[in-house]
Amino acid sequence: MSTGDTEMPGGSEMPGGSEMPGGSEMPGGSEIPGDSEMPGDAGRPESPFRRLGRMLSLGDSAGAGAERPPDPDGSAAGKRTYGPDFLTQLFQHPLDPGYADAAARRAAGNGRTGARKHTVRGIAAVTLGAIGFLLVVAYQQTVAEEPSRTKARETLIAQVEKRRDQTQQLQDRADTLADEVAALRERELGGAVTGLRDLEAATGLAAVEGSGAKITLADGPTSVDAVTGERRTEGQVKDTDLQLAANALWSAGAEAIAVNGQRLTATSTIRQAGEAILVDLRPVTTPYEVVAIGPDSLAGDFQDGYAGKFFKVLASRYGMSYDVAKVKSVTLEAATEPKLRVAEPSVEPSLDSSTEPGTEPGTEPGTETPSDVPSGSPPSEGGK
Amino acid sequence: MIAVLALLAGVLLGIVIHPAVPPELVPYLPIAVVAALDAVFGGVRAKLDGIFDDKQFVVSFISNVLVSALIVYVGDQLGVGGQLSTGVVVVLGVRIFGNVAAIRRHLFRA
Numbered sequence: 001m002s003t004g005d006t007e008m009p010g011g012s013e014m015p016g017g018s019e020m021p022g023g024s025e026m027p028g029g030s031e032i033p034g035d036s037e038m039p040g041d042a043g044r045p046e047s048p049f050r051r052l053g054r055m056l057s058l059g060d061s062a063g064a065g066a067e068r069p070p071d072p073d074g075s076a077a078g079k080r081t082y083g084p085d086f087l088t089q090l091f092q093h094p095l096d097p098g099y100a101d102a103a104a105r106r107a108a109g110n111g112r113t114g115a116r117k118h119t120v121r122g123i124a125a126v127t128l129g130a131i132g133f134l135l136v137v138a139y140q141q142t143v144a145e146e147p148s149r150t151k152a153r154e155t156l157i158a159q160v161e162k163r164r165d166q167t168q169q170l171q172d173r174a175d176t177l178a179d180e181v182a183a184l185r186e187r188e189l190g191g192a193v194t195g196l197r198d199l200e201a202a203t204g205l206a207a208v209e210g211s212g213a214k215i216t217l218a219d220g221p222t223s224v225d226a227v228t229g230e231r232r233t234e235g236q237v238k239d240t241d242l243q244l245a246a247n248a249l250w251s252a253g254a255e256a257i258a259v260n261g262q263r264l265t266a267t268s269t270i271r272q273a274g275e276a277i278l279v280d281l282r283p284v285t286t287p288y289e290v291v292a293i294g295p296d297s298l299a300g301d302f303q304d305g306y307a308g309k310f311f312k313v314l315a316s317r318y319g320m321s322y323d324v325a326k327v328k329s330v331t332l333e334a335a336t337e338p339k340l341r342v343a344e345p346s347v348e349p350s351l352d353s354s355t356e357p358g359t360e361p362g363t364e365p366g367t368e369t370p371s372d373v374p375s376g377s378p379p380s381e382g383g384k
Numbered sequence: 385m386i387a388v389l390a391l392l393a394g395v396l397l398g399i400v401i402h403p404a405v406p407p408e409l410v411p412y413l414p415i416a417v418v419a420a421l422d423a424v425f426g427g428v429r430a431k432l433d434g435i436f437d438d439k440q441f442v443v444s445f446i447s448n449v450l451v452s453a454l455i456v457y458v459g460d461q462l463g464v465g466g467q468l469s470t471g472v473v474v475v476l477g478v479r480i481f482g483n484v485a486a487i488r489r490h491l492f493r494a
Contacts, residue, residue: 090475090478090479090482091478091482093482094426094429094478094479094480094481094482094483094486095426095429095430095433095482095483095486096426096430096440096444098437098440098443098444099426099430099433099435099436099437099440100435101440102435102437102439102440103434103435103437106437112439117438120438120439120442121386121438123438123439123442124387124438124439124441124442125386125387125389125390126390127441127442127445127446128387128390128391128394128424129390129391129393129394129397130394130445131391131394131420131423131424131445132390132391132392132393132394132395132397132398133394133395133397133398134394134398134416134417134420135394135395135398135417135420136394136395136397136398136399137398137403137405137413138413138414138416138417140398140402141405141410141413
């Protein structure tokens with residue numbers, strides 16, 4: 001293929017190029033793609049009636065054709081044609097009409113000659129070069145973008161892992177500090193610490209281990225009413241069920257209870273928010289495991305009590321699954337530390353116990369020393 | 385022949401220079417490629433039809449790229465950039481398809 005356009009323009013494949021300025025109508029072209037898809041009308045010359053019908057149906061610049069100013073699409077003088085709508089033309093005639101126009105001009109003898117022709121040909125070559133350049137740039141851009149996408153992902157993964165490590169480190173540090181605090185407390189308080197430990201275990205602030213009972217409750221099947229489209233949720237475990245189970249366990253002598261690993265304390269809440277059940281504002285999902293540490297008779301007492309019978313009825317009637325089992329050795333984690341709301345010293349701090357300066361800031365508001373301790377700090381933490 | 389050489393020269397130039405595309409031009413790149421392909425296939429088809437015209441080719445390429453870039457730009461400003469890009473790709477894709485079909489018929493008589 002050469003760009004030298006020496007052959008006759010408007011050649012055999014061009015159906016009647018010289019009569020078709022503007023190229024808005026292209027009848028009878030066997031080379032026109034989409035011919036076969038167009039129902040019949042592409043291959044036939046346009047009759048005046050057909051044109052009229054098309055004009056009326058399309059409403060394309062209604063009015064008598066001959067009297068109107070020439071079509072801006074470039075129809076021949078006095079001959080008004082109504083082109084098909086844009087999409088039809090697009091399918092029927094994908095080649096830019098300008099090529100046909102140029103060929104017609106050349107056929108009429110108005111073609112470019114000499115230096116001008118060479119200039120235009122050079123510009124076309126430069127354009128082609130630009131196209132090749134564009135293709136390569138686009139290819140390189142696409143290839144270059146791919147690793148950047150995966151890179152971003154990898155960076156995020158690395159960040160996640162780093163944060164996880166940090167959390168683990170902080171957790172370890174918190175554990176060591178807690179151990180340190182426990183050791184210090186034991187040393188300072190001596191015998192009183194056992195009582196404190198018992199209190200912590202009872203209030204849920206320390207992990208406890210022992211034998212007891214495990215009650216498992218799980219949602220039954222939910223069916224959808226075929227007529228109303230309403231979901232029947234009787235088989236689902238409600239917050240009241242968990243409350244009932246927990247209360248029954250307390251009354252049966254349980255010393256510590258956890259719902260799905262969430263330790264219950266004196267201020268714990270079990271309530272429903274929509275379809276989710278929240279234990280101390282943390283969602284728990286089915287199956288619900290209520291584990292209690294208590295006397296050996298705990299499981300039997302629960303089963304024979306009101307709650308056990310109630311759950312048995314629920315299970316048989318609504319398909320809720322319910323199970324009571326004895327557990328030999330189970331560990332219940334400590335509950336999250338409750339926020340300290342009110343604190344007051346139970347005994348007057350004796351002066352000789354404050355070996356370090358600023359150990360009890362705020363306890364003697366009248367004799368506050370201008371130390372590094374801010375005046376409004378809570379009295380719980382001593383300076384190191 | 386010259387056309388193919390020019391195209392190859394452009395490709396080599398792109399490989400050698402390896403330019404960095406400014407980020408604000410990146411969204412226009414795919415659309416520009418489609419517009420360029422439309423111009424190229426239109427030119428090849430016209431060549432086979434025997435009605436190729438250099439000026440028409442240059443003008444159609446430049447106007448294709450500019451108009452499609454403008455449409456994408458306006459679409460981005462209006463918040464419908466994706467849809468308008470789809471429209472541009474559909475229209476140019478239909479044209480490419482039609483022209484390639486014509487080229488195919490020229491080359492294979494089928």
